Amino acid sequence: MDDILLLSTGGTFNKVYNRINGTLEIDKSAYALHKIQEKWLSNYPIDTIIHKDSLDFTPEDREQLKHYILNSPYSKIVVIHGTDTMHLSAKVVAKALNDKTIIFTGAMVPFSIDPIEATANVASAIGFLHATNNSAVYIALNGRVAEYSKIEKNRTEGYFEYVTKENTKSN
Numbered sequence: 001m002d003d004i005l006l007l008s009t010g011g012t013f014n015k016v017y018n019r020i021n022g023t024l025e026i027d028k029s030a031y032a033l034h035k036i037q038e039k040w041l042s043n044y045p046i047d048t049i050i051h052k053d054s055l056d057f058t059p060e061d062r063e064q065l066k067h068y069i070l071n072s073p074y075s076k077i078v079v080i081h082g083t084d085t086m087h088l089s090a091k092v093v094a095k096a097l098n099d100k101t102i103i104f105t106g107a108m109v110p111f112s113i114d115p116i117e118a119t120a121n122v123a124s125a126i127g128f129l130h131a132t133n134n135s136a137v138y139i140a141l142n143g144r145v146a147e148y149s150k151i152e153k154n155r156t157e158g159y160f161e162y163v164t165k166e167n168t169k170s171n
Contacts, residue, residue: 004129005074005120006033009050009065009089011082013118015110024110026051032111033080036119044126045074054082054089054106062092069093069102076101078125083108083160084152086139090148094137103129104137104148108158 008014008030015024016031017038028051037043049068050061069077079102086104093102103110105125107118125140139151141160 003074004044004076004078004126005072006030006044006046006078006087007072008033008048008080009054009061009082010045010052010085011054011080011106012083012110013080013105013107013121014051015053016112026053027112030080032118032124035063035111035115036122039119041070052082052087057082057085057089062072062089065089066093066096069100070096074100076129077103078129079104080122081106083141086149087152088135090139094148097135097137099137100134101129101132101135103140103145105140107138 008073010026013025016027019027021125024154028048030046030048033046034087050064052061077100081104081109083118086106090104105121107121109117111118124143124145128138128140137148138145139148144151144160146162150163151160152163
């Protein structure tokens, strides 16, 4: 058995169009992850918690995520999370982490609208987990993978990039 869990917390990655009210809503079934696995012929365990856009995450949600990860029997976990505040959740998890490798990923376009970005980001995260044995918290987005404090969302250009002296995080 691969010791990797896919944990979905919501975010744009999981949004689907509601035909009744015309809004994008978080799918609680992890349909996107199941569909990706079906196409890959893989069978990683999937679980879901929180089910929110990351802009709606509370400190209590981040504590719930941290406790879930710390109590999980899995040593490697891919966390599907909204891109706007994943760095905040990653920081909370990193402060408590001991012997696990956690990688946060997500998508800026819902899988249900265009599956390419979401699939590429999950593939990068899983591939990285297979290639490392370091216990740390990472972010994998837009073809980049780094420890959570060394990668950030460029809110002007709309993609993730490595942190440099010129673009140091203010959060």
